Amino acid sequence: MSDIYGMTQFNRSQFETFWQVLNAKLKEIETRDGLTGVIEALKQEQLDRGFIQDDLSDVIKYRMIKENDPGHYFIVQYNPRRALRFAGAGRRIPPVGSIASNGGCFLCRDNVRWQQRGIEYGYDAFLDSPRGQRQYIIWMNPFPLMPNHVTVGTSLHRPQAWLQSDADMGGFVTRMDEIIQDFLSFLSKLPRYVGFYNGEGAGATIPHHFHFQFFRRTEGQDGFPLERAARQGGEHGSKTGPWLVPNYPITAIHFRGTMEEVSGQLLNVIRYWEGMFTDPSVITANVIGSMEASNPKIFNLYFIPRDKTFNRGPGMVGVIGGLELLGEVVYSTEEEKRSLDRGQVNFDFIERIIASVEAPRARELWSLLLGQ
Numbered sequence: 001m002s003d004i005y006g007m008t009q010f011n012r013s014q015f016e017t018f019w020q021v022l023n024a025k026l027k028e029i030e031t032r033d034g035l036t037g038v039i040e041a042l043k044q045e046q047l048d049r050g051f052i053q054d055d056l057s058d059v060i061k062y063r064m065i066k067e068n069d070p071g072h073y074f075i076v077q078y079n080p081r082r083a084l085r086f087a088g089a090g091r092r093i094p095p096v097g098s099i100a101s102n103g104g105c106f107l108c109r110d111n112v113r114w115q116q117r118g119i120e121y122g123y124d125a126f127l128d129s130p131r132g133q134r135q136y137i138i139w140m141n142p143f144p145l146m147p148n149h150v151t152v153g154t155s156l157h158r159p160q161a162w163l164q165s166d167a168d169m170g171g172f173v174t175r176m177d178e179i180i181q182d183f184l185s186f187l188s189k190l191p192r193y194v195g196f197y198n199g200e201g202a203g204a205t206i207p208h209h210f211h212f213q214f215f216r217r218t219e220g221q222d223g224f225p226l227e228r229a230a231r232q233g234g235e236h237g238s239k240t241g242p243w244l245v246p247n248y249p250i251t252a253i254h255f256r257g258t259m260e261e262v263s264g265q266l267l268n269v270i271r272y273w274e275g276m277f278t279d280p281s282v283i284t285a286n287v288i289g290s291m292e293a294s295n296p297k298i299f300n301l302y303f304i305p306r307d308k309t310f311n312r313g314p315g316m317v318g319v320i321g322g323l324e325l326l327g328e329v330v331y332s333t334e335e336e337k338r339s340l341d342r343g344q345v346n347f348d349f350i351e352r353i354i355a356s357v358e359a360p361r362a363r364e365l366w367s368l369l370l371g372q
């Protein structure tokens with residue numbers, strides 16, 4: 001059936017017009033209240049429009065406390081709406097007159113209009129860098145895991161992995177410098193938020209389109225188990241980092257300092273990690289970070305070296321990404337709920353899930369760093 005009245009074109013231009021109007025409004029908000037204000041406003045818009053279908057009201061949180069040690073715990077989040085995302089939140093087949101770009105990638109703006117039936121909008125965020133301005137789009141997560149959970153994708157379709165094979169030069173080129181710079185740049189604009197970069201094969205759900213995730217901390221919560229473990233180590237007194245997070249089920253390397261300090265130290269560690277493998281295609285990692293509430297010049301970053309061949313925990317439907325590594329595991333299926341209700345899930349079980357994605361050579365990396 002042909003579109004003789006040009007209604008596809010009409011819808012497309014209406015979408016574009018509304019995008020511009022909304023972005024102008026959000027830009028005003030950014031000038032006044034910063035990027036956190038933009039996310040609040042975009043969330044309200046997307047709830048009102050019906051794109052965000054879940055306000056986290058169905059979520060139940062369990063605290064799994066270590067036996068005889070109430071200071072140690074993991075969190076299990078039971079989030080039943082999250083299971084719906086497997087059914088696909090959007091339309092898969094484009095209507096007549098539209099085409100699916102990049103295999104129907106749902107972080108590509110061209111696909112978003114027809115996939116989400118014209119109700120999903122994002123915010124164009126620009127970052128300044130020495131090599132020119134870089135453009136991202138902030139999208140609300142329709143099935144959030146946390147308050148104000150956003151996916152921040154590049155405006156262009158480019159892969160999530162930071163090591164890219166280089167056809168001209170042979171071998172691999174690393175894009176981590178740029179990724180860390182942009183990640184810290186977003187963190188600096190998002191006080192009280194936590195962010196992560198999940199490498200390909202390390203919990204990234206959309207490996208073909210580059211993205212970060214950010215969410216707002218829950219008021220009154222005393223940090224995530226990973227952050228608590230880092231603090232309990234008392235490492236800040238001794239010297240500048242990095243430090244190995246003590247008493248944690250997976251190798252996590254902690255950096256604390258100014259933007260320049262943490263990015264320099266982290267990139268050094270990543271160079272070591274990259275250098276340990278003859279086959280770079282197995283190398284991956286998670287980077288988690290936030291700006292300190294009491295001192296906005298200070299950043300905390302965590303690097304978890306990962307191996308793509310070890311990415312899923314036993315007894316978990318989902319993969320292990322940044323949130324799980326922070327110590328909050330997400331369950332969403334009825335089967336998982338039953339195992340929670342039957343008391344089959346406890347501290348030791350969660351500890352084993354997190355430990356199971358430890359890269360076999362992670363401790364070797366830490367030893368190398370100590371010996372450098």
Ligand SMILES: [Zn+2]
Pocket residue numbers: 102105106107108156157158208209
């Ligand atoms: Zn894409």
